[in-house]
Amino acid sequence: MLEELKQEVYEANMQLPQLDLVTFTWGNVSGIDRQQGLFVIKPSGVAYADLKPSDLVVVNLKGEVVEGDLNPSSDTPTHTVLYNAFPNIGGIVHTHSPWAVSFAAAGLDIPALNTTHADTFYTAVPAARALTQAEIEADYEGNTGKAIVEAFEQRHLDYEATPAALVSQHGPFSWGKDAGQAVYNAKVLEVVAEEDYHSLQLTRANIELPQYLLDKHYYRKHGQDAYYGQNNAQSQTHAQHEK
Amino acid sequence: MLEELKQEVYEANMQLPQLDLVTFTWGNVSGIDRQQGLFVIKPSGVAYADLKPSDLVVVNLKGEVVEGDLNPSSDTPTHTVLYNAFPNIGGIVHTHSPWAVSFAAAGLDIPALNTTHADTFYTAVPAARALTQAEIEADYEGNTGKAIVEAFEQRHLDYEATPAALVSQHGPFSWGKDAGQAVYNAKVLEVVAEEDYHSLQLTRANIELPQYLLDKHYYRKHGQDAYYGQNNAQSQTHAQHEK
């Protein structure tokens, strides 16, 4: 069932340790088949060294396991909320990458301070609000997803143009048109968080990028008039992210 | 004598360089056989590249060498105090991992600022007080262990729920149900120390986790109602620490 998608999501999961985005196995990737309304996700508590494509668990958009002998990631309800709320995404990644966690623990957005950011994220990456005690006790992982969606609604953000969020006190989620692009976005987020941390320590000046520079860099790579890479006017792919 | 335990403790020692927790050979791991009341520990001053399981030294709970041609770690009296004071632990690790040392030198606890912390440590990881001159001169390594125990008593901490401490001016000790879990906890401590350092530089707001979030994350993984991983309602194992 969904063998091709399992292979793709398996490979995306295995990129996390290669890109230094996980300690131990603190991360998970999922990918969705929109036509069948089913996504596949890493099982909970399986080490990357032991993971096989056949270990991946198939889940429907109600968050119910459809196939698989193992428990799905404990973050499955968060993935379910995001797939339902963001209909154009094909893959989701959660990590505890340390620079993004440092901003999340501080409850701060990752601001748009340089063009590395603007190439992938059209705005600051929002830190969703902390959950209340009632939300945590009632449905922790589901409400985590709802807080992300709420942040995008309240700030009128486009989830395709800003394909990541921080969960306050916790860490980053990112997404993309498929699992591989979601992993790519997770890495960009971590790199930008590290750079921003140091920029913010170097100066107290307002160094947020002006809108016209965000426009330039973002649309140089995305949409009709993109001229970056070898396949302009197409959606960007992983390999095209050179500058 | 205790060949199986020696092999296990040997492997746990060899994880320290693999996990970037030691420079040169600045670290040691021990593991205990509670029924026999004997623990095995790395010999003092043997490089990891040269270490063999048969080099490990067997010590009793009075801190006396029972078997072994080499001197045990100079920190053996600290291990002895901790095994006596904390009857449910099966392994102990000491390292000079740099982020934890930075907090220890500053005399500061590693606060609970994110869920990576809460997944393993139910409270801040306490910095035990600095020793007095008299304590240092009388029994330095033994009093190091006593200062850790004192910190847990004075703050009414559960050593199983907070399986690590900092020794002020020195560095971290961690422990667990066995030597492997103690190493795992040493790595979590180092990762969290790095994240906390950066969070504390990013904001002056009070960002300590509320108790209900500590409860949620800690008990998601530990105890009767744990639902993380593949073997719920069991004690966590190394491989189950995925999120």
Next chain:
Amino acid sequence: MLEELKQEVYEANMQLPQLDLVTFTWGNVSGIDRQQGLFVIKPSGVAYADLKPSDLVVVNLKGEVVEGDLNPSSDTPTHTVLYNAFPNIGGIVHTHSPWAVSFAAAGLDIPALNTTHADTFYTAVPAARALTQAEIEADYEGNTGKAIVEAFEQRHLDYEATPAALVSQHGPFSWGKDAGQAVYNAKVLEVVAEEDYHSLQLTRANIELPQYLLDKHYYRKHGQDAYYGQNNAQSQTHAQHEK
């Protein structure tokens, strides 16, 4: 066409990931044949793992593609401006190396605070001013090059003695007598940026190097009276940068 130069520029490009100067493929190197007035540059959006010497694109000093099936780097107009303005340079590198980006995002020069800096850069490495909206919309990449040239003119800097600049909000460009030396200078810049960041956090004293120390270190390695390395009174080469 220009097969030898392509090989040289290919090898210089491949040094970027080896020297930890790029994430994904965020960097590009070019090298010029001054007699023919043609330079070769990395194609846009090709992953380093897939890059072959024959993929490199040949461009003239008007910025027009002369040979090559792939689109050249989107930064080609910046390279073109620099080759025209700086007639003695033979190679140019652009990266998003994170420490240099942190200074660029803060809009700050990389100051001359230590002799590692002075060995390669005779002055602070200037941060060119941010572009205006009109400049960005009219000819973003070309105006990026012009802002670098303007910084050197306004500060009366010698581009051979200070072979790098930061583009504010963006990242570093460096150059040299050939592509290999430009990569070397890119690495020095990143190392110095990291060191300077920490020095600036450690003290508020004025720690800029005095002119006589800049003179000593720079001319120990460069020009007629150089006595560093095995080939004194010659221009420095990559291998001679030992201290």
Next chain:
Amino acid sequence: MLEELKQEVYEANMQLPQLDLVTFTWGNVSGIDRQQGLFVIKPSGVAYADLKPSDLVVVNLKGEVVEGDLNPSSDTPTHTVLYNAFPNIGGIVHTHSPWAVSFAAAGLDIPALNTTHADTFYTAVPAARALTQAEIEADYEGNTGKAIVEAFEQRHLDYEATPAALVSQHGPFSWGKDAGQAVYNAKVLEVVAEEDYHSLQLTRANIELPQYLLDKHYYRKHGQDAYYGQNNAQSQTHAQHEK
């Protein structure tokens, strides 16, 4: 000539890249035969990948080359001054390791803040004063050595108990009973500089170690009453530096 010493110094040089203490070839190690009054040192400007034991240059205590086809390190006069001033040392290392450089550029000592420091350095590691213009122009490398010696004299430091110094604006020198121990001390210095940087950012309290803790840790490893390692009451060796 001095083939055994050349091999030993060659191996010590090759440890520098292995221990992440050099970028490119920015470092050099020497070792001395006290009976013959000759030391061997890395040639200037030779890449580590190309270095052979036979490339090492033999120099006498006047700083004159006695054997070798290559120019010795440009820092040879500094090594000469230190060998003459510190008669019990057998090896010297100079690097541009980045954390030590950050303190050197700030003109700050590396303070004694933790026991990792005290195990190797009995006091703060002094930052020698910056040289005057006259000193730089007259005999830069020789006066660099003299400023280090002056710092030890003025502060009444024991060069055997504090086997390293920073040269302000430049970087660290370290030494030891042989070249291998000097490299070991260079690594300890770099580790401690990193830890101290973070401790100093975490707190404004006075966190310098008390003298009795320096005594305890230093003499646990050094001198008559040492009890660390397998060969007590002997001078420490590289392999014995485990804690």
